[in-house]
Amino acid sequence: QVQLVESGGGLVQPGGSLKLSCVAPGVTFSVYTMSWYRQAPGKERELVAIIITAGPTTNYADSVKGRFTISRDNAKNTVYLQMNSLKPEDTAVYYCNARVGRYEFWGQGTQVTVSS
DSSP: OOOOEEEOOEEEOTTOOEEEEEEOTTSOGGGSEEEEEEEOTTSOOEEEEEEETTTTEEEEOTTTTTTEEEEEEGGGTEEEEEEOSOOGGGOEEEEEEEEETTEEEEOOOEEEEEOO
């Protein structure tokens, strides 16, 4: 079992920035593909960004390209999501995901609200 602990969510005005963090203590973090998902009220959970160790290689949902940046620090067992130029439609619960082979783990989620 992998415990994922997210932090950094909150209330921000449109155009503002937030940085989410997700820590996975006590595991060989580097082997995991790490992702951020989000789920807005009444909508399905969607993939926002993904990062694998090799490269590292990243990929983003079209809706966040150029505004969000995913990164990882394997020495700190942490993955980050830097979110800039936030829009009201970015409002959602953001979840951290860790995957290796057929195993997949989720964090508890952190609320991000973009509103004036």
